[in-house]
Amino acid sequence: MEDLVLNPNDLKIINQHIFEHQSMPGALLPLLHAIQDDLGFVPEIAYPLISKGLSLSVAEVHGVVTFYHHFRSHKPGRHILQVCRAESCQALGSEALENHIKNKLGVEFHETTPDGAITLEPIYCLGNCACSPAVMIDEEVYGRVDSKKIDQLISDLERAS
Incomplete structure (x- = not known):
């Protein structure tokens, strides 16, 4: 609150x-x-x-x-995980990826994990269409992200927090 x-x-x-x-x-x-x-x-x-x-x-x-999707009205977690929802990423599996992330973290878009570590947000183009699906974590873009890769990235974030 x-x-x-x-x-x-x-x-x-x-x-x-x-x-x-x-x-x-x-x-x-x-x-x-x-x-x-x-x-x-x-x-x-x-x-x-x-x-x-x-x-x-x-x-x-x-x-x-x-x-504007960019603005937040509540304090974010220590890390921001954004999932691209643009057409190229959707065509190459971002919807399944976002569902996997939501289940893994136990949050919906615009929510933060209970430990305050990760805020999950949609983003509407990272300009990384050739490497779809893409995510951005704390200003760093990752391409060709699948469930295995995102699990590793999330694990790295949790260890760093």
Whole structure:
């Protein structure tokens, strides 16, 4: 469950980004990216601050965060595992792969394992179509992933955590 208050450091980061972006035309997307780059997510509790700083409604901020698959509104796990759902990956087995991963981790997309180690997310093209199906783990792309390969990658993540 999300905290009802922001910790002072996160609040400082968010306010600094708002200050840096508020006079910029079309500032919302760059602001949300900056916040997520620093915090790993855009806390829902910050929507009123963002809306006030950019003269937008809270609904507009919420709408943009929830429209784009890239943005998270809750703190992610220590590792982010993204499964490509683009056409090439689907044609070469990503749906079976994602089902295997969900069963192995015991989570659905946009959820984090109970130990906080791995957040599972869909992604809609990794640009690795020649090596489908593909996944990305913490900014590193892996191609030609099957159940055996993903089991090894997950095992490596669990050992590293």
